[in-house]
Amino acid sequence: MRVIHITSGVESLSNLDFNMSRAYENINKKSTHKINIVSKENESIQSLLAKIKNFKPDVIIVFRAPLPTAFLSALKKLQISIGRWVVDDPHRIDKHVLKSKPYDFVITQEKNCLSVYKKNDLKAIHGPLATNEKEYYPMKVNENYVSDICFIGTPYKNRLAIIDSLADLLQEKNTFIIGPKWEQLKNYTALKTSIINQTLPPNEVAKYYNGAKIVLNLNRPINDVGLNKQKINAITPNNRTFDIAACQSFQLTAYLEELEAYYKLKDEIICFKHKEELREHILYYLEHSEERQRIAQKAYNRTLFNHTYTIRLQHFLDQLQSFIK
Template identity: 25%
Template structure:
């Protein structure tokens, strides 16, 4: 079997990890890297800004016009013609119009899309993506609530495919005395893009907890912020090995979800326990279907419960470590691997071809 992956080819990105997973399942894989043809450069940002000024605000939502996107789509079609794949796996195909998907299918390949974000948020999608939805053979989404959205927009098939983990990238690591300072009693790694997230962490700060926060946009906090005043904000993200060190050096890692969308789990739902950290996650049925409460992770449904559990587990080291170890075993099990997810994708391919 042959698969062509089309999408952004970044180090340790989803496209690369899915390629390795497919190859582990004895599938031949070729790639078309969108970054060879367009990037979110200054000129492309300027073009999008111009379009948003030209077109009324609501109508401009989701407009993504990047120099080079046309060439990327042409190369995808050319590569399908030459490589003759059985399946084209589009990774977050924001800039793939219906014509490209139709051309792929006319040449005999199936077309699948994989979307890691909220596909119905027009700020992370595009009009051409919405128009192309009916032409794909199947859409895979990490957001369970998007399945019905896809079907309502004419999708032939839509499947919920949770986030995955690569245990070679996210794992417990030893930290030096100096690196131990990266951690804290409580740590959160993520972007500050909504008030609910910063408000919760500010409230924990005012409770007097020892906290560190990594990620982008935390410099937007008020100068009066408790997190700022107490030096909790690190003003930088933490990725891969750095992320693993932060997790390994911390006692409790928070799993916070977005509120602007009905997020039920996110990549950090698996990354935190994969690193061997004790995870205290917002309570959702979906997250609790992955990890057993009180045995493999802990969950909270209110600020009061969050504070209560933080105090309890900071005072009970052995119990906290036992849960963290069990969570690590669960997160790194085969069921959450990219290979397992790739196997599910191939199963849908086989069902369609029967």
């Protein structure tokens, strides 16, 4: 199958354009699928059409940001199947449904949203995220990155509540809470010395993951931006799950229904369903380093075998080939 993948041009800490482009390059070297990666920021309609006509793709994928109307109208005249790949479901599902109607199909990273698109007469396929093992990997770090407990992320309301509930424990331990605007914590004063109020690039994030005994993986609220009015639950693991595991770091992650489709629960990954259970797990695994390291090693092995972008996209392209027929 021949695919034109149009990158988003959206800069993010997840580095998705770079990670996926690298994976496609790997696939091009050894697969029957051939992918041409195109940046719409660097293309006029005429040059984009020329590349498509020359490459003769079976399908065009528009990643994240929808194409300008003029671009999309021109592409549709070629009568090639065009799909839009979204990565913020279910949090922006209302907007994604509306913006995706001109496309032939949607690729969503969230499995629980497939039925929503179907109800809106949109064909949809599941395309979960993964990790770039060249960016997230085991490494030795200096003492500045070492911690008992580490969380890196945005202070959504549910995350603030969880961190506040653990404030006494986090204050006793060597803790890092990293990201902007954590001064919203009720216990900010008590935790102030543990907070790094800045956004970190992936290479720094990987160092903090490697230096932590326990990395917390806390989900975001499902309707945090008001664009999930049906309150569709997220059930697919986020890319942070795979990034942490790729660092061979131990994580405690909020439970999601689909987690066990990716890792063996209680063997390769440890979940929690409420704040009290999270506290219990933190106390237990800080005291049981061998068990913690064994679980982290198993998650690492599973991730390299199943959850890198190269592996994920190869599997996705195999599925897509059947999907568009």
